[in-house]
Amino acid sequence: MSATPSMIFIVDDDAEVREALTGELNSANYEVTSFASPEAFLAAPIPDVPACVLVDVHMPGMSGFDLQAALAQRGRVLPLIFMSAFGTIPMTVRAMKAGALEFMTKPIDDDELLSAIATALARDAEQTQTCAASADAKRRYATLTPREKEAFALAIGGLMNKQMAAELGTSEVTAKVHKRQVMAKMGARSLPDLVLIAEQLEIVAAKKR
Structure with missing residues (x-):
């Protein structure tokens, strides 16, 4: 259960998957916003709260890896949890080397998913706090x-x-x-x-x- 305000983003071209994951996470008291494509997600604002992204690897247009690369170019990099119906070891290694927090194979175990999300949100909260402290130090130094x-x-x-x-x-x-x-x-x-x-x-x- 989310103890502090947070946001989970779901990026998957499968509407049934988005609906199922949203329902499950809502029942765990998480706020969820879903997108049918990486392009739609990248065009949306990201609230200033701890957040993470559940993203499918294979989608029309941009893939999950493409989204990961696009986020890496931004000032704030959100923790990513990759999802795939047919994960392979090379694919998992590629995702982890690029900075993914977790790689999960569909159908995803509920307990494993909630555990990964809790870890992701804690990491993003720590990163956000560190960035805020750094920004304050730069402002003071100026x-x-x-x-x-x-x-x-x-x-x-x-x-x-x-x-x-x-x-x-x-x-x-x-x-x-x-x-x-x-x-x-x-x-x-x-x-x-x-x-x-x-x-x-x-x-x-x-x-x-």
Whole structure:
């Protein structure tokens, strides 16, 4: 059962399959939207909630693999669970190498499906949270002055205030002010917090010259 708002997308050209899966997942309290083709799915908006996609491998026009490739080019990649009436080992390996979460053969076992969906939604929720934290860090970093960005790189390099002052060519008091401003603007409560934020932003620490 879904404990938080979430969305499951079904992409399958077989109307009976879409109807059966929708009914089953609705009964498990999941919100479901189905599409008859990958093209229709790609044209639809994706809500900002944990989500996953159940997609058939073989369909007229775009295949499930084509959909997977199209999603990979987007900013947010949703977890995919592939479905097929005749899965093969090479097909499964191809899907998993391309990033699919699971490959299931029709008719799909209900318990296995619900388990895979729970895993997919948890993964997407974690990914969404990570992306949101990264976006917030980038927004905060953009508010730093050029001098504060220098102080940021020096601070995460482990330099003391006196050493930072020497590198910045300023007084120790001023270096402390810059460091304090960096901590406040970046929302860091400690130096380890600032280091973690720097890792998110891929900022390289500055070393003493």
